[in-house]
Amino acid sequence: MNIVLVPTAVAAVLATTAATAGGYAAPIIAVEPVAAAPILQPMRDWTGFYGGLQFGRVGMEGKPGCDKWANPKNNLGKLSSLCSLDESGAQYGVHIGYLRDFGRIVVGAELSYDKLKVKDIDLWGDGLVFPDANGDMLRAKLLAGYDAGRLLPYATAGVAKATLDFVDIDNIPHSGKDTAFGYGVGMKFMASERFLMGVDWMTHEFNTTNGKADIDTLSLSASYRF
Structure with a gap:
């Protein structure tokens, strides 16, 4: 009885093994695509001190309503008469400033000094x-x-x-000064972590001895960040 069962069992095992070997299929494992890690751009921080040079153009224009025949020799401590002046010239100077970066908003302060030169004034x-x-x-x-x-x-x-200082055709010197509010717009470019380039436009309204005059500046600048 045992002699008969052993070959039968062996045959069954061999048949099962053959069937399994012929019909086996490896399981398919889905591979999820791996997203490439984003390349992080270095943060640009504008915070810090800077200083440099600027140069450009200056324009001077008398305001309407100024008495064009007023005597410019009546110097009252203001800029000399610029009644019908509509001239332009050169300006150049130095500046120093500080910026503070709050994320999207940047605020700062700047102090600048410029020399002004206007040729052949038709006053x-x-x-x-x-x-x-x-x-x-x-x-x-x-x-x-x-x-x-x-x-x-x-x-x-x-x-x-x-x-502003000039000498008239009678060789009489004229000199005056005034303080005024100014406003404008500009743009700075961070060429590197240490160097800035910029463009800046401002307009100011000054009092003269007999009226008002606008003085505008358009400047290009180069600055070094400390």
């Missing part, structure tokens, strides 16, 4: 040309801008003190 608009006018402008201003990575567009406002 009253009648063809009577005066020699070159020389002056300077000291400005203290606040800035508020938007952090756009390497770019910082901003609005600015502050106080400017200007002086």
Whole structure:
């Protein structure tokens, strides 16, 4: 009885093994795609002190309503008469400032000094040309801008003190000064972690001996970050 069962069992095992070997299919394992790790861009932080140089153009224009025939020799401590003046010249100087980055908003303050030079002034608009006018402008201003990575567009406002000197055709010197509010817009570019490039436009309304005059500046700047 046992002799009969052993071959039968062996045959059954061999048959099962053969069937399994012929019909076996390996399970399919789904592989989830692996997302590539994002490349993190370095953060741009505008916080810090900076200083540098600027140069550009200065424009001077008399305001409507100014008496063009007033005597510019009546110096009352203000800028000399600029009644019909509509001239432009060069400006150049130095600046120092500080920026604080709050994320998307950047605020700061800047102090700048510029030399002004306007050639061949037609002071009253009648063809009577005066020699070159020389002056300077000291400005203290606040800035508020938007952090756009390497770019910082901003609005600015502050106080400017200007002086202007020239000699008339009778070789009589004229000199005056005034303080005025100014405002403008600009943009800074972070060329590297240490160097900034910028462009800045501002306008100011000064009092003269017999009216008002606008003095505008358009400057290009290069700054080093400390």
